[in-house]
Amino acid sequence: MNSPAVSESAVLAPAPPWREREWMVLAARLARRRTALFGLLVVTAVLLVAAFAPLISPFDPLAQDIGQRLKEPGWQEQQGRVHLLGTDHLGRDILARIIFGSRIALVVGLAAVAISGVLGMAIGLVAGYFGGRVDDFLMRLADVQLAFPFILLAIAVIGVLGPSLANIIIVIGVSSWVVYARVVRGEVLSIREREFVHAAIALGSRDGRVLVRHVLPNAFTPWLVVATLDMARVIVIESALSFLGLGVQPPTPTWGGMLADGRVYLSTAWWLATFPGLAILVTVLGINLFGDGLRDTLDPRLKV
């Protein structure tokens, strides 16, 4: 089994310099789209804020100070320290909590997308490549998954398992594979019929090798677009779970949890609920704009 595989890589291995140049061309094309560039800027900014939260944050996000509770944005303490976005019902600085809240949003977003992305890629590859009964079964499974109102299933499962960072990531990750699987499957159906795949099979490559080495790289770009856009959806879901009290538990700051606190004080302190929501809006908008640009550059036919 070994020798055909070796000759196969010699014949069919893609030349790396061309691949690199191709990516450069795509990057340049992406950079010409102003909205996509703006999106990338926002995403980078949020990533930096999350990474360097302790350095940027003006206050400890957990430090309570009942004397300074529910102070409006721009409030100056007697010692001269300014609460730019005001304080919450326990006297904690809102800006500091938003800065640290970005960590939960991004960790859940990245980890859940990684799980569902890998799962969906695997299912899509297998369904598209083998077809027939396997395909039928996996696609019905996708229909079952889609039949559930996502948030309701998520809160039911988390309600049973108990809210924790790991549970939230697993539940969102395991139940979000359908989009990936469908897009990858669609790509695979056409890649499967291409000459280089037939050639690899004719040269004696096993299915696993054909899938990983020849089919997967060609299904990667649409997968990447889906993953980017899905990240936005996951961040909204995480904050929705936190809002309902089923997310990462207090006192850890989460954008959704801050909103839930703010809702109680809506008539007296509007800033509690307003700013965390703006943080979600800006982050999600940035990811969406970047994802749209990525799609238009890499694969304009893709309907996601």
Add this chain to the structure above:
Amino acid sequence: MKSYLLRRGWQSLLVLFGVSVVVFLILHLTGDPALLLLPPDATAEDVARFRRAMGFDDPVAVQYLRFLKGALRGDFGESLRHGEPAMGLVLERLPATLELAGAGLLIALCLAIPAGIVSAVRRNTPVDYISTIVALLGQAMPTFWLGIMLILVFSVRLNWLPSSGRGELEHLVLPAITLGLFTTARITRLTRSGMLEVLSQDYIRTARAKGVSEPPVVWKHALKNASIPIVTIVGIELGTLLGGSVITETIFAWPGVGRLSVQAIFNRDYPVVQAAVFLLASTFVLVNFFVDVVYTYLDPRIRFR
């Protein structure tokens, strides 16, 4: 066409079967449903007796068949909190949820289709830019924040509309807008791109060339052909709306299935949770089957697939 519908019907049944398996498994996630259903201070003896009484000692397959038999008759057991049949409680709340989802969908269609068409026809004009920006914001805005901001402005500050409860039409306004905005944004973008695609087709050029004036070209020739993906997304968006109702109903204290299930989860009232999840998921499956039936009339090509 008959065979296509038969196949779709069979597929829907399979999906419903899968839905029942998942709903059954919710209770078995932790391995011991007895501990989940009983209060934490129950003695080991109580737990053992309860387990025997509920049949939790039987093989999982036997338990599932028993569950399925009940589910087919709409019997999900009694609510642990209210002592009434769980499905009855959920069905009682269903009209409120359907009213809200229907209103959300109506708002979405009334706003999105005209906006999408105008955007496509007047491409790259200020109208197009404004509608595109609003659609982008609408897709990025979390439902619960939008709801809270609407309450802040229209209930707390202006005191124009009530912030909670169900009753008069004015109770419906804020929740319906909150629920419908995301769907509005999605359908606007879909309508715009669909119309742009259709407007560049040869048959549109032909229609214009033979002297058909602009309004019929847009509203008759183009919209009819762009409407097919819109019909599909309406079926799929219904899932978004039913799921979104969980959040929206919680914010506006709207007495529907979504709010009931959130309360049930916090009360550990799992029969109600199971009944609610099962009912909403089956509604979604049935609506999408119905959409497919409508589809075969709209697009004759599908009948021969």
